Amino acid sequence: MLYSSPHYRLSRVAPRAVRLVRTAQAFESMEQFVSAHEALITALEPLSGAILVDLREVKGRNDPAFEARMAAYRRRMFAPFERLVVLVGTAIGKLQVQRHMHEDGFTHALVSDSEPEALRHVQGQKSA
Helix, strand or coil: CEEECEEEEEEEEEECCCEEEECCCCCCCCHHHHHHHHHHHHCCCCCCEEEECCCCCCCCCCCCHHHHHHHHHHHHCCCCCCCCEEEEHHHHHHHHHHHHHHHHCCCCCEEECCHHHHHHHHHCCCCC
């Protein structure tokens, strides 16, 4: 485990690929949200290559204040990575994350509800 907190778990899945799991733990305040993301960004800073972001445990949010705050952190978290894969659990989640990736300029990102496909892509393998 490269990093662990109540909200995130970060581990290596290949020599140049990591998996970031967003846990089901909700943020209790904006201060906790900011603190959690600043700590996570510090953990991500020395990393590069590919990242698989697993959002299947967390309940989605789409209120405007949260989305605006999260957009700024997404850009800081994911910009250093050459390959970005987001794993979601629902069709609605997939549409929402695809919209976020487009808005953030991560046009190279793959958003998938298939763990095998996500793992292949983050490891640089062709789809089966």
